[in-house]
Amino acid sequence: MAHRLRPVGVDFVETAPVRLVFTRDVGATPDAVFRALAEDVAGWPEWFSAVASARATDGGREVRLRGGTRFQESVLVTKAPEVYAYRVDVTNTPGARAWIEEWRLTPAGTGTRVQMTFALDGTAAFRLVCRLARPGVGRSFQQAAAALDRRLAG
Template sequence: MARRLRPVGLDFVERAPVRLVFAREISAPPDRVFHALADDVPGWAEWFPHVTSARPTPDGRQVRLHGGTRFEETVLAAEAPEVYAYRVDVTNAPGVRALVEEWRLAPADGGTRVGWTFAADGNALFRAVLRPARGGLGRSFRQAVDALDRRLAGAPG
């Protein structure tokens, strides 16, 4: 059953009860990475392993994951080519109360340092499960940005 989450702002990224932060360097330049994140919403299903579909909406996106989890999101920041962030407004994921994801891009050795912060709040069970899930989320992030890098290397530029 889908339900509405607490409408937090971008500052939640720094103050969330659970913050999982990951980073990886890839060879694609920041402007191409930003375009893939912010403008090519349907393309997420091509490079993010758990995304089965993503489509833009007037204020954000609708995303579906393997297993049936759904998100309705609002874009909080789209500052090319450095920051792309969104808040989950509605989801069927259990236990979550607030969720913001922020992507930070910076030039690095001819490519991009991609940083991803997963900032969340939820009930005690959600928080207890999320902290040990860090390894799986980190692996998913690494697989996603590596796949994105390969995808961008094959795309005209």
């Protein structure tokens, strides 16, 4: 059952009780990576295997993950080509109370250092599951960033 989460601001990225931060360098420029993140929302399933479908909405996105998890999100920051951040407003994830995902892009040689931060809050059980899921979420991010890099190179 879907439920509405607490509407936190972008500062929550630094203050959330659970922060999962992952980084990977890719060969594409920050501009190209930013466009793939912020402008080609429907293309996410082609490089992020956890995403079954994604579509832009007025001021946000609707995302469905493989396995049935759903998100209605509000885009909070689109500062090209440096930051793209969105807040989960509604989800069917049990125990979630507040959730922001932030992508930071910085030049790294001729490519880009991609940093993704999951800023999360919820019930004690939700927070524990998020911490335990860190290795799997990290692998998913690494695979997605590598696939995005291949897509942008081709």
